[in-house]
Amino acid sequence: MEKFSKLSAISPLNEKSKSVLLIDQNKLPRKLTYMKCRNWEQVAVAIEHLSVRGAPAIGVAAAMGLALAALQAGDKHFDSTMQIAAARLRKTRPTAINLFWAIDRIMSIVEMDLSITEKRKKIIEEANYMRNEDIRVNKSIGENGKILFEDGDVVLTHCNTGGLATVKYGTALGVIRAAWNEGKHVEVIADETRPKLQGSRLTAFELQYDGIPVTVICDNMAGHFMAQGKIDKIIVGADRIVRTGHVFNKIGTYSVAVLAKYHGNIPFYVAAPTSTFDLEQSYDEVIIEDRDPREVYFMPGVTKRIVPKGVPVLNPAFDMTPPELITAIITERGIIYPPYEENIKKIMP
Amino acid sequence: MEKFSKLSAISPLNEKSKSVLLIDQNKLPRKLTYMKCRNWEQVAVAIEHLSVRGAPAIGVAAAMGLALAALQAGDKHFDSTMQIAAARLRKTRPTAINLFWAIDRIMSIVEMDLSITEKRKKIIEEANYMRNEDIRVNKSIGENGKILFEDGDVVLTHCNTGGLATVKYGTALGVIRAAWNEGKHVEVIADETRPKLQGSRLTAFELQYDGIPVTVICDNMAGHFMAQGKIDKIIVGADRIVRTGHVFNKIGTYSVAVLAKYHGNIPFYVAAPTSTFDLEQSYDEVIIEDRDPREVYFMPGVTKRIVPKGVPVLNPAFDMTPPELITAIITERGIIYPPYEENIKKIMP
Numbered sequence: 001m002e003k004f005s006k007l008s009a010i011s012p013l014n015e016k017s018k019s020v021l022l023i024d025q026n027k028l029p030r031k032l033t034y035m036k037c038r039n040w041e042q043v044a045v046a047i048e049h050l051s052v053r054g055a056p057a058i059g060v061a062a063a064m065g066l067a068l069a070a071l072q073a074g075d076k077h078f079d080s081t082m083q084i085a086a087a088r089l090r091k092t093r094p095t096a097i098n099l100f101w102a103i104d105r106i107m108s109i110v111e112m113d114l115s116i117t118e119k120r121k122k123i124i125e126e127a128n129y130m131r132n133e134d135i136r137v138n139k140s141i142g143e144n145g146k147i148l149f150e151d152g153d154v155v156l157t158h159c160n161t162g163g164l165a166t167v168k169y170g171t172a173l174g175v176i177r178a179a180w181n182e183g184k185h186v187e188v189i190a191d192e193t194r195p196k197l198q199g200s201r202l203t204a205f206e207l208q209y210d211g212i213p214v215t216v217i218c219d220n221m222a223g224h225f226m227a228q229g230k231i232d233k234i235i236v237g238a239d240r241i242v243r244t245g246h247v248f249n250k251i252g253t254y255s256v257a258v259l260a261k262y263h264g265n266i267p268f269y270v271a272a273p274t275s276t277f278d279l280e281q282s283y284d285e286v287i288i289e290d291r292d293p294r295e296v297y298f299m300p301g302v303t304k305r306i307v308p309k310g311v312p313v314l315n316p317a318f319d320m321t322p323p324e325l326i327t328a329i330i331t332e333r334g335i336i337y338p339p340y341e342e343n344i345k346k347i348m349p
Numbered sequence: 350m351e352k353f354s355k356l357s358a359i360s361p362l363n364e365k366s367k368s369v370l371l372i373d374q375n376k377l378p379r380k381l382t383y384m385k386c387r388n389w390e391q392v393a394v395a396i397e398h399l400s401v402r403g404a405p406a407i408g409v410a411a412a413m414g415l416a417l418a419a420l421q422a423g424d425k426h427f428d429s430t431m432q433i434a435a436a437r438l439r440k441t442r443p444t445a446i447n448l449f450w451a452i453d454r455i456m457s458i459v460e461m462d463l464s465i466t467e468k469r470k471k472i473i474e475e476a477n478y479m480r481n482e483d484i485r486v487n488k489s490i491g492e493n494g495k496i497l498f499e500d501g502d503v504v505l506t507h508c509n510t511g512g513l514a515t516v517k518y519g520t521a522l523g524v525i526r527a528a529w530n531e532g533k534h535v536e537v538i539a540d541e542t543r544p545k546l547q548g549s550r551l552t553a554f555e556l557q558y559d560g561i562p563v564t565v566i567c568d569n570m571a572g573h574f575m576a577q578g579k580i581d582k583i584i585v586g587a588d589r590i591v592r593t594g595h596v597f598n599k600i601g602t603y604s605v606a607v608l609a610k611y612h613g614n615i616p617f618y619v620a621a622p623t624s625t626f627d628l629e630q631s632y633d634e635v636i637i638e639d640r641d642p643r644e645v646y647f648m649p650g651v652t653k654r655i656v657p658k659g660v661p662v663l664n665p666a667f668d669m670t671p672p673e674l675i676t677a678i679i680t681e682r683g684i685i686y687p688p689y690e691e692n693i694k695k696i697m698p
Contacts, residue, residue, distance in 0.1 A: 029657040030654065200645075200655050201657075204656055215662060216662045218543040218601075219569035220601025224600060252570070254572050258572055259607055259608075296541070296549075296565060296566075299648040306649065307565050308554045310557060312564045314538075315567075
């Protein structure tokens with residue numbers, strides 16, 4: 001069987017068919033299938049519905065959405081069409097900074113003093129370049145981070161940070177892949193990650209695909225296994241990292257970090273590309289997305305209600321882990337250790 | 350609408366129909382329905398499948414199972430039939446001590462120097478007495494514990510410890526009911542409690558039924574809301590409390606206790622009848638039940654797989670919370686504060 005890391009979650013833009021292929025993550029683990037997006041609206045909906053998710057993947061998908069817009073926009077209303085597409089894509093999800101980073105990067109081309117034909121060409125090139133760059137960046141994160149893991153480590157992870165959360169290879173799972181490929185036998189414990197079960201559905205799927213041992217637990221079991229000494233290290237991804245080193249990531253990350261601290265400082269690593277860093281906003285300015293209550297009312301893909309009708313639920317999609325709970329942040333430019341405010345500055349341009 | 354606390358999760362033994370009615374908790378929240386158990390085997394299966402669950406309810410159900418055995422056993426093989434029924438019921442679940450406490454209590458009648466007719470009569474009386482006693486005990490726990498809660502408190506709870514986990518009224522939820530009935534407006538946040546969702550399916554159901562405000566969250570969100578200062582107090586039940594004050598309760602309880610400690614010592618209360626105390630075994634001797642992996646592979650009542658085939662899962666049903674994380678233990682005989690080893694001795698006969 002082909003390695004999962006040979007697949008890619010987001011195809012390059014196909015100029016002939018004017019489309020982009022995305023692995024439909026809502027269909028996993030039951031079905032590995034691609035959805036074809038033919039316009040920016042389809043990409044926007046795919047991001048909103050989590051057909052594509054994971055901060056780096058969202059960024060590249062948005063760039064591809066804008067590339068589709070550039071292909072389709074007529075010469076007459078080119079700039080305004082691009083603005084409309086960008087505005088639509090910006091509204092899909094508020095927390096992952098990669099979305100805004102990618103849109104800004106593409107939209108800077110729209111601002112350039114170029115002909116429409118040149119802009120169109122450059123936007124498509126840039127989107128495809130960003131896609132390839134994401135793969136290169138993930139490989140570098142893996143290479144940089146793998147020294148932190150040893151043969152025999154049992155590593156807890158939360159949510160999905162693998163080939164599905166990126167174009168290919170992954171951030172936190174990329175580090176695990178790199179360690180594994182070097183002959184280190186690591187075992188992964190994957191939190192199932194309610195409500196959308198990215199751990200049980202996606203992380204388990206792609207690690208099993210690659211033959212890396214993975215065991216799924218419910219989110220509320222992590223503390224129990226830490227108390228039993230069964231977890232050596234923890235690695236997660238990030239949706240946004242601010243200049244003080246506060247990390248916004250999938251809901252539940254923070255609890256894992258507190259538990260790690262309590263259990264004798266189990267190393268807690270965050271792996272993310274520098275495109276995930278937000279040097280503008282402070283941690284109290286970041287908006288944490290509240291998602292549809294139906295994600296909690298119903299299990300993914302199932303119509304049987306698990307909460308009585310009329311009972312309210314809360315569904316924040318992310319939480320914030322403060323720097324004092326983080327052992328190191330692994331990026332494509334190297335590993336950042338505390339003090340984060342100082343060392344993030346050094347690594348960021 | 351009748352208050353939920355007017356319903357009872359376990360009926361008295363009906364000698365005419367030779368049956369006991371149990372609310373089928375696996376059908377909730379979609380359907381409030383009773384299952385009729387006509388023999389001890391049906392009771393045993395109901396306990397194994399969590400149709401009846403919650404330490405106090407399991408104890409009373411087992412007593413009812415033995416009462417059904419006593420009704421059905423012929424005079425010739427009365428004692429041996431009772432032994433077989435007791436052995437079967439003992440094997441249903443290993444962790445909740447109430448099960449063994451209840452079986453021992455009934456079986457001590459079998460050992461008595463009485464005629465078969467007298468034994469049968471006494472066993473049925475005792476089972477019905479234990480059922481009524483459970484209700485009285487829960488009321489006392491509620492009365493004792495309610496002073497710990499104030500008007501306006503937002504109280505986190507885990508799993509279900511209400512009328513469904515007992516015969517009626519509940520332990521931890523009984524305390525909430527008592528506070529509420531005294532006019533204290535408390536709001537409950539219920540952890541959904543994977544894998545079996547006792548929080549979202551059962552706790553939400555019975556609190557909504559009684560008009561007590563309840564909001565459901567996923568288990569991995571509790572830390573986030575503690576960090577936001579949104580949780581004032583925590584109250585949970587127990588399946589077994591050993592002499593040193595170590596509390597065995599639903600998986601996830603321990604993580605909540607650690608998080609409470611980390612967030613400036615949010616009060617963490619345990620409510621349980623003294624029948625939940627085990628003064629014999631030490632905490633490292635208690636067996637934590639590992640349940641069927643299918644509870645994690647599939648959502649309750651749903652056949653769609655949420656973990657890829659072939660990926661292992663872990664499914665411990667309980668964890669252990671050490672005494673240093675517990676603010677107080679509320680029993681029908683009063684509130685126990687640290688040092689637990691000393692104060693448990695004082696309250697237990």
